[in-house]
Amino acid sequence: MSDRRQTQPSAPFKENTAMRFGLNLAPQHRVYAGFAIYSFAMGNIFPRLPDIKRAMDIEDGTLGLSLIGTPIGTLIALTLAAPLLERVGFRRALLGLVPLIATAYALAVHAPGPLALFLMLLPVGLMIGSVEIVLNVEADRTEFLLGRRIMNRAHSFWSIGFFGAGLFGGALAHLGLSPQLHLALVVPMVGLSMMVFLGGYEPAPARHAGSGDAPPMFARPTLPILVLVAVTLSAMLLEGASIDWSAIYMRTVFDTGPFVAGFTVALFAFSQATTRFFADSFVDRHSPSGVARVLLATMAAGVLLVFLSPAPFFSLLGFALLGIGTSAIFPLAISAAAQRTDRSAAINVAALSQISFVAFLLGPPLLGFVSDHWGIRSAFGIGIPFIALSLLTAGSLGRRPAKSAAPANEAADPARARALAPASKA
Numbered sequence: 451m452s453d454r455r456q457t458q459p460s461a462p463f464k465e466n467t468a469m470r471f472g473l474n475l476a477p478q479h480r481v482y483a484g485f486a487i488y489s490f491a492m493g494n495i496f497p498r499l500p501d502i503k504r505a506m507d508i509e510d511g512t513l514g515l516s517l518i519g520t521p522i523g524t525l526i527a528l529t530l531a532a533p534l535l536e537r538v539g540f541r542r543a544l545l546g547l548v549p550l551i552a553t554a555y556a557l558a559v560h561a562p563g564p565l566a567l568f569l570m571l572l573p574v575g576l577m578i579g580s581v582e583i584v585l586n587v588e589a590d591r592t593e594f595l596l597g598r599r600i601m602n603r604a605h606s607f608w609s610i611g612f613f614g615a616g617l618f619g620g621a622l623a624h625l626g627l628s629p630q631l632h633l634a635l636v637v638p639m640v641g642l643s644m645m646v647f648l649g650g651y652e653p654a655p656a657r658h659a660g661s662g663d664a665p666p667m668f669a670r671p672t673l674p675i676l677v678l679v680a681v682t683l684s685a686m687l688l689e690g691a692s693i694d695w696s697a698i699y700m701r702t703v704f705d706t707g708p709f710v711a712g713f714t715v716a717l718f719a720f721s722q723a724t725t726r727f728f729a730d731s732f733v734d735r736h737s738p739s740g741v742a743r744v745l746l747a748t749m750a751a752g753v754l755l756v757f758l759s760p761a762p763f764f765s766l767l768g769f770a771l772l773g774i775g776t777s778a779i780f781p782l783a784i785s786a787a788a789q790r791t792d793r794s795a796a797i798n799v800a801a802l803s804q805i806s807f808v809a810f811l812l813g814p815p816l817l818g819f820v821s822d823h824w825g826i827r828s829a830f831g832i833g834i835p836f837i838a839l840s841l842l843t844a845g846s847l848g849r850r851p852a853k854s855a856a857p858a859n860e861a862a863d864p865a866r867a868r869a870l871a872p873a874s875k876a
Contacts, residue, residue: 472649477592478600483647484544484585485604486611491552491640492578493615493719495559496693497712498629500701502559502567510698510826512564514818517694519568521815523575524582528804531580532796540584540653545644547577552640556633582803587796590788591654599730605781606726609773612693613719620712656795671801674790678783680843681742682806684836685779687813688749691830692718692772695817699826704762714769721773729778738782738847746844749775750837757831779840780806782847
């Protein structure tokens with residue numbers, strides 16, 4: 451991000467120091483906490499989708515159409531929110547929006563019908579898109595401050611948060627708590643977590659000093675960004691499908707109980723989190739494109755298992771492989787976009803995210819119509835052509851390990867020194 455406020459941080463630093471509260475954590479640990487709390491805030495609704503579908507007495511396609519409210523709001527935010535976030539400031543945006551996401555979901559589950567659910571999910575999408583920009587840009591800047599990769603590990607904490615949401619949601623569904631009470635309990639949990647872990651958050655300075663020109667209102671994707679979008683499509687589509695439809699898949703195909711359905715969401719997130727946690731070291735030793743191709747092959751194996759599975763165990767194994775396969779593709783593309791110097795990191799991240807993230811959110815609802823006509827197994831099987839496209843374009847991620855260390859002349863930057871002051875060890 452090239453805003454002068456980010457390259458001249460003395461005033462924001464004084465303001466943020468005065469507002470400090472909560473635990474004193476290292477910069478990367480605050481990034482990890484932000485990803486985890488954010489995903490927990492948005493993840494609790496997904497284990498309850500079977501209950502919401504049954505309460506409204508609707509088909510998969512109608513539920514999918516209702517869920518499109520979130521990606522529409524997300525697309526608007528990813529397209530237009532970057533300059534507003536620069537004016538408001540990352541700290542205010544993050545501390546305010548994450549608890550609001552939990553609150554908006556808690557209100558949305560009171561929707562009496564699919565149209566009301568669609569309308570109530572629109573503001574959720576606006577907030578999700580804004581938080582995506584903040585956290586991904588902040589992760590890239592923190593990589594630059596530390597001189598080593600943390601992007602995949604940061605996204606592993608997103609998956610850890612989703613894993614916790616899957617287990618928590620599955621357990622409360624098994625105990626018979628309504629989705630309304632369940633989501634209401636999430637709100638104070640998220641608010642307290644933000645106070646404890648993000649109360650002292652200070653935005654990192656920009657990776658590259660810019661000219662200070664105002665960013666455009668529309669984050670137009672350039673040709674290199676569109677190629678990165680092609681890389682991410684399969685991972686985003688199948689990640690969203692696994693999160694949205696895995697619980698319904700298990701209850702529809704195998705008639706499992708609510709806990710097993712929720713556990714399936716958690717298992718996907720757990721395998722994704724574990725892979726993301728260790729992915730950065732593999733990328734540093736090999737190359738982004740090489741690691742991506744291995745993950746895409748694993749993703750293809752997971753799709754085939756889910757599509758052909760004769761028993762719940764094989765489906766669980768398939769979703770675990772899908773978690774591994776989808777783990778690092780998007781974080782690698784985010785790093786590649788943020789490190790481009792043609793525009794500010796925030797604009798390139800928003801341009802990539804506004805298309806890729808919509809595949810994550812818009813694709814799965816549309817797969818509901820595939821499920822209605824050809825069965826829910828087919829909703830996963832159509833991911834194979836997208837995996838082939840990602841394999842063809844994976845070379846755009848880079849053929850050699852990328853260096854995230856700061857240049858020598860950046861080491862003495864006072865903003866850098868202040869941001870690294872709390873600690874720098876993982």
